[in-house]
Amino acid sequence: MTRTGWYELPHENGPFDLRRGDRVLHGGRWATIVELYTPGTTGHGRVLHLDDGRLQLLRPTERVRTYRHSGTG
Numbered sequence: 001m002t003r004t005g006w007y008e009l010p011h012e013n014g015p016f017d018l019r020r021g022d023r024v025l026h027g028g029r030w031a032t033i034v035e036l037y038t039p040g041t042t043g044h045g046r047v048l049h050l051d052d053g054r055l056q057l058l059r060p061t062e063r064v065r066t067y068r069h070s071g072t073g
Contacts, residue, residue, distance in 0.1 A: 005070060012063035015046035023067040024048065026056060030067070 022033050031050040045059040
């Protein structure tokens with residue numbers, strides 16, 4: 001089956017499963033990830049820079065609902 005458009009990933013994802021362009025549920029609203037940063041040199045989570053201008057720290061134990069664009073269609 002070829003996926004076109006947006007689809008929900010089958011499980012909630014942690015900070016190292018996410019990519020730029022993914023849509024995540026943040027504060028009850030969907031937001032697109034513009035950039036991902038690793039805070040400091042510890043590697044304890046990722047900072048998500050969202051399209052609404054907010055920054056969100058996602059720790060390794062935290063999970064979020066995620067939609068991804070297939071890149072075709």
